[in-house]
Amino acid sequence: MSFFVSFAIHADDNNSYLPKAKAGTKCVEDRQIMRTNHMDLILHQRDKTMRDGKRDGRHSLKECINCHVTKNDKNEYPNIDSSQHFCNSCHTYVAVKTDCFSCHRSIPENKQVKK
Amino acid sequence: MNKLNRREFIKKTTNTAAISILPGVFLQTVNAKGADVKNRWGMLIDTRGCGDCKNECITACHSEHAVKSFDRPQTDSQWIRKVTVKNRKTSHTMALPIMCQHCEKPACVDVCPTGASFKRVDGIVLVDRHICIGCRYCMMACPYKARNFVHENLSEQNTISPRGKGTVEACTMCVHRIDKDGAKAKTACQQACPKNSIIFGDLNDKNSGISKKLKAMGARQIRADLNLNPAVLYQGLDL
Numbered sequence: 001m002s003f004f005v006s007f008a009i010h011a012d013d014n015n016s017y018l019p020k021a022k023a024g025t026k027c028v029e030d031r032q033i034m035r036t037n038h039m040d041l042i043l044h045q046r047d048k049t050m051r052d053g054k055r056d057g058r059h060s061l062k063e064c065i066n067c068h069v070t071k072n073d074k075n076e077y078p079n080i081d082s083s084q085h086f087c088n089s090c091h092t093y094v095a096v097k098t099d100c101f102s103c104h105r106s107i108p109e110n111k112q113v114k115k
Numbered sequence: 116m117n118k119l120n121r122r123e124f125i126k127k128t129t130n131t132a133a134i135s136i137l138p139g140v141f142l143q144t145v146n147a148k149g150a151d152v153k154n155r156w157g158m159l160i161d162t163r164g165c166g167d168c169k170n171e172c173i174t175a176c177h178s179e180h181a182v183k184s185f186d187r188p189q190t191d192s193q194w195i196r197k198v199t200v201k202n203r204k205t206s207h208t209m210a211l212p213i214m215c216q217h218c219e220k221p222a223c224v225d226v227c228p229t230g231a232s233f234k235r236v237d238g239i240v241l242v243d244r245h246i247c248i249g250c251r252y253c254m255m256a257c258p259y260k261a262r263n264f265v266h267e268n269l270s271e272q273n274t275i276s277p278r279g280k281g282t283v284e285a286c287t288m289c290v291h292r293i294d295k296d297g298a299k300a301k302t303a304c305q306q307a308c309p310k311n312s313i314i315f316g317d318l319n320d321k322n323s324g325i326s327k328k329l330k331a332m333g334a335r336q337i338r339a340d341l342n343l344n345p346a347v348l349y350q351g352l353d354l
Binding site: 046 | 235
């Protein structure tokens, strides 16, 4: 895991496209913590949400997407197939597959991918 | 990468270590009420209004959960389906909507090999798609044929209702609304029914609307002989 993380941390040095989050928002955790632990935070909260019905936690995938998936240079919301999607921009670089979006929505709620 | 000075490095490493070691403690900050063992959510459906309706409940349910047709009726998901039954002796026909019956003793949970099928403490039966392997045992076990297997790649699901290919799904009794509004919640099908034939509420609360109506008028469960004690009850089932 630390191997991947070290790559992830360096991704913005080497990857030319890293989408910016929605303007005027601040991440729920420090950048370093998110980079190394985002998968654990989401994993724990998903069980709280689904099994216990506690839906107001601060580490929801929904909120990640709402802030981090922003319009690209073509004024479109990139979906998970695009290299411009926030998650993909790093995950493609480190060759770690995300399976979240075969079920979860990959663009913000109430927004559409323009075609 | 930004260069960190010694103090920042120690601070950030400590934070990271704390989260890695104590994720449980960290999540104690979540104060939501959540599912309560005191509740037993259920629905009462008066089928006498179902015969000549335009399936508004089904349309609303599928819109709420982004269940779309792929023009393949044999495999398209149906969270609610309208079933028409006929008495052979009297030739009387009637229609009723059938969805997950949220049994007290759900057969789907019994047979699930991974624990993906589960019942919440408030009686709602759900599928944990994170660990569902798509074996479809639950579909075979369910006497109401309430479960569906997703055969197609999906995209742009509704945020409140994640669903995807290779997993099993069924009516969630609009659990996202229940978690938000509790006993005041209305399910999507209830809201859409033009004849107000669907009532949602707490079966454990004697003062709830559903309990009062059940006390006054009674209702039946489908296949009550199986002793699964479904939380969906029906009126007007007489053929």
